[in-house]
Amino acid sequence: MxxxxxxxxxxxxxxxxxxxxxxxxxxxxLAEWDRCRWIWNECVAKSKATHLHNKTTLGKRTCGPAQLDRMLTEARERTPWLREGASVPQQQVIRDFGRSRAKAHKDIRERLPQRQRAGMPKWKKKRExxxxxxxxxxxxxxxxxxxxxxxxxxxxxxxxxxxxxxxxxxxxxxxxxxxxxxxxxxxRSRSIQVGMARGEEEFGLSP
Known part of the structure; x- marks a missing residue:
């Protein structure tokens, strides 16, 4: 579809x-999702901590892609449970969070009405x-x-x-x-047929 x-x-x-x-x-x-959800929530926590720090001190911190990438690298180094999962979906969580946070800040800068704003990324609860x-x-x-x-x-x-x-x-x-x-x-513009070809097209896989 x-x-x-x-x-x-x-x-x-x-x-x-x-x-x-x-x-x-x-x-x-589901195990991969538990890891990705944990990483997302770590990003939320870091974003909130950065916002609080910048409100209460003169020194400014950032919470951009570079900082989040470093956070993920350090988390995987010290947490065997994270290393058991594939790095690709975990890295995509970082990208998705960064885009979501950037969109929220853009809406604030452009002074969109509250009801039209995307809102800052929120916690992902296990049962929700x-x-x-x-x-x-x-x-x-x-x-x-x-x-x-x-x-x-x-x-x-x-x-x-x-x-x-x-x-x-x-x-x-x-x-x-x-x-x-x-x-x-x-x-959509290309006519290469894959899927039903049953293995004629194969794509690279990283650990």
Whole structure:
């Protein structure tokens, strides 16, 4: 299923398919999500601490991509639990948080009405936030109708249509009733057929 509403730059769209997830893969996905949710909440904590520091002292601190990348690197070095997970989705959490925070600051600078502002990123609570994992091209590959994610997670894709081009990203997420889906980001203008080709297209995978 193509979702034009999620289309980004011109010529790009997301293509969503159901996933068949084994019990082992399901446990692994939820473990990855626990790590990513923890990292997001660490970003929120750092953002709040930076804001408080800048309000109460003369010295100004920043909470940009460089600071958040360093925070993730240090957290992985000292926390074996984080190192057990793939680095790609964790890095994407940093990128997503940075974009969300930057949008909130932009809305404030432009003095948008309160109801139109995106708002600062908030805590993701375990019982409220649905699992969502984002992978760039180096974090997944397609082979034999299956989606192989960094970290050794293998999922079966229920292909409803071919992809129009090599996907550059994939989002794996769970809905409120427990079903899993994958959403591929791909360029619509190309005619390369993948997915149903059953392994003819394979993409690089990083640990």
């Amino acid at each position: 193509m979702t034009p509403s999620e289309a980004g730059e011109a010529g790009r769209a997301r293509y969503t398919h159901r996933l068949r997830v084994s019990s082992t893969a399901g446990v692994a996905l 936030a649905l699992p969502t994992l984002n992978y760039t091209r180096r974090g997944f590959r397609l082979r034999d109708d299956r989606l192989h994610l960094a970290g050794g997670i293998v999922l079966t894709v229920v292909w409803s249509r071919d992809l129009p081009a090599e996907p550059s990203s994939v989002r794996v997420y769970q809905d409120s009733v427990g079903h899993w889906y994958c959403s591929f980001g791909a360029t």
